[in-house]
Amino acid sequence: MSRGPVGVGLIGAGVISKQYLDNLTKFPDLKVHVIADLFPQAAEARAEEYGIAEHGAPELALNHPGVDIIVNLTIPAAHVEVATAAVRAGKHVWSEKPFSLDRESGLGLLKEADDAGLRLGCAPDTFLGAGIQTALRVIKRGDIGEPLTAQTVFQNPGPESWHPNPAFLFQRGAGPLFDMGPYYFTTLVQAFGSIRRVAALGSKSKATRVIGSGPKAGEEFEVEVPTHVSALAEFESGASSHSIFSFQSPFKRVGYVEITGTEATLSVPDPNYFDGPLEIHPNGSDGWTPIPTTGPANGRGMGVLDMARSIRAGEPHRATGQLAYHVLDTMVSVSESIDSGAFTDVASSAPSSAPLPEDWAPETATLDGVLA
Numbered sequence: 001m002s003r004g005p006v007g008v009g010l011i012g013a014g015v016i017s018k019q020y021l022d023n024l025t026k027f028p029d030l031k032v033h034v035i036a037d038l039f040p041q042a043a044e045a046r047a048e049e050y051g052i053a054e055h056g057a058p059e060l061a062l063n064h065p066g067v068d069i070i071v072n073l074t075i076p077a078a079h080v081e082v083a084t085a086a087v088r089a090g091k092h093v094w095s096e097k098p099f100s101l102d103r104e105s106g107l108g109l110l111k112e113a114d115d116a117g118l119r120l121g122c123a124p125d126t127f128l129g130a131g132i133q134t135a136l137r138v139i140k141r142g143d144i145g146e147p148l149t150a151q152t153v154f155q156n157p158g159p160e161s162w163h164p165n166p167a168f169l170f171q172r173g174a175g176p177l178f179d180m181g182p183y184y185f186t187t188l189v190q191a192f193g194s195i196r197r198v199a200a201l202g203s204k205s206k207a208t209r210v211i212g213s214g215p216k217a218g219e220e221f222e223v224e225v226p227t228h229v230s231a232l233a234e235f236e237s238g239a240s241s242h243s244i245f246s247f248q249s250p251f252k253r254v255g256y257v258e259i260t261g262t263e264a265t266l267s268v269p270d271p272n273y274f275d276g277p278l279e280i281h282p283n284g285s286d287g288w289t290p291i292p293t294t295g296p297a298n299g300r301g302m303g304v305l306d307m308a309r310s311i312r313a314g315e316p317h318r319a320t321g322q323l324a325y326h327v328l329d330t331m332v333s334v335s336e337s338i339d340s341g342a343f344t345d346v347a348s349s350a351p352s353s354a355p356l357p358e359d360w361a362p363e364t365a366t367l368d369g370v371l372a
Contacts, residue, residue, distance in 0.1 A: 009061030012073030120321025125303030129274025145263030164214025202226030
């Protein structure tokens with residue numbers, strides 16, 4: 001039995017680890033004991049920067065007696081391997097997206113954790129921020145009536161003009177669908193519930209693209225995946241959505257999410273962020289009315305904190321492995337529909353998560369008297 005902060009160990013000391021550590025080291029209900037990486041010098045530098053007591057190889061974090069949750073910030077191709085090793089070491093696991101690169105390995109990880117009685121969590125956790133949480137409360141209390149349909153748009157010219165090494169964003173497991181789809185589909189599942197089937201079309205405007213900045217500027221690389229995807233989704237509830245994910249529009253329009261019900265339409269904040277403007281347009285009204293958002297907007301790591309508090313409370317956490325797998329399954333089904341030209345069923349399911357309490361406060365200590 002223990003009380004006080006839940007122990008955390010990070011594996012992966014790359015760029016994104018800084019975004020996580022900015023918050024994880026400030027949340028009093030978490031204690032980062034160790035940071036690990038295949039490159040010890042990277043782990044050492046992060047440990048020194050954030051005052052973390054221990055650093056070293058991944059095995060140090062996996063076998064650390066004070067660590068309850070492994071935060072898996074490795075490269076996508078290693079996510080399942082590292083998460084599986086953590087589960088076998090008796091740790092709960094939070095992974096950066098994607099949950100896995102394919103259905104088979106994702107299902108295997110879910111089963112292994114379930115058999116071990118351990119929890120899996122996965123980014124994105126942006127839906128835990130004030131913006132989307134307030135939107136979900138508005139929907140749940142009936143302000144828009146019965147939710148019926150949604151439209152989402154993410155479109156821009158693509159990242160090759162500014163990114164110094166963009167080729168990986170146009171390879172298998174990436175493209176606008178797999179890079180940005182998790183944010184939008186996670187939000188839609190929270191609003192409507194599980195997705196039943198999808199139909200999609202995709203296109204590729206260019207077979208190759210040219211790097212526009214950095215030391216590789218002028219180099220050409222191959223485009224392996226569709227750079228424009230238009231996807232219809234039907235939900236188990238009977239609701240439907242239409243989503244556009246595009247790297248081939250000169251007109252940048254991102255973060256567009258509108259959810260329409262029988263009584264009103266809700267303009268939801270950009271799901272790539274933890275807060276933003278929220279507006280409602282009731283049927284018969286002359287325009288949009290702003291809705292103040294309530295709740296935290298701390299950023300990356302809120303899902304780890306919710307998971308830790310939920311473990312201690314014996315309650316379900318919100319950004320679950322099941323949810324992340326359902327979103328992955330949906331995106332793979334979209335890709336399959338593009339290839340087949342037909343509707344594709346989504347075999348998995350994930351219930352909408354319970355909204356966070358409005359007074360949920362990441363920077364307040366809540367576990368000092370909680371035994372686990």
